[in-house]
Amino acid sequence: MLESNYTSNLIEAGCDEAGRGCLAGPVFAAAVILPKGYKHSSLNDSKQLSRSQRDKLRTVIECDALGFAISQVDAQTIDQINILNASFLGMEQAVNQLPVKPELLLIDGNRFRTTLTTPYHCIVKGDGKFLSIAAASILAKTYRDEFMEQVHEQFPMYRWNQNKGYPTAAHRQAITAYGITPFHRKSFRLEPQQKILF
16 A cells, blocks of 8 residues: 655645657646545556556546646657656646645656745655555556547557557657657657667
8 A cells, every 4th residue: 555645744746747758749747636644555656557447546536636737748848858857847837737735746756856836855666655646647647648549540650549659669660661740759769770869
């Protein structure tokens, strides 16, 4: 069972992102505030769950949370500011959209950079330690998957309904055959011979 809270008295928002390692599509971020002492035996890091489990838990999280918000940072911005900064920006935007003002942010990972004045604590593998971060990971993942399935309809040859923009062999083969789309991240290594454009 994951921990309910990091502190006993502060309003905490768990923050996480999805899609950092993809070749195409936005990076999505989520922020979630759960009630103090919240418990749910099935809530875990999104990577440890099946799609059907994530989809069911998304409904539970959205119903039970005191507040949640989703943000996305597109491929063009990722290329301009790099994926790490885009992930930070996405989490900051999600926090700014929360209907309840948090007093502490629990950030999945080992670093964070922000213009927010809210105190934060970085937690390595936090999505497997705290419920609010796990909840944020599930929302970020499910919303991003949904987005990639929608844009798959425009560009079915890349099979984004299956690979969600990650660097599978089929995705790379499609890039070689058809070129890139506005959803591809040009600063990423899209083909084996391509130079990274940093």
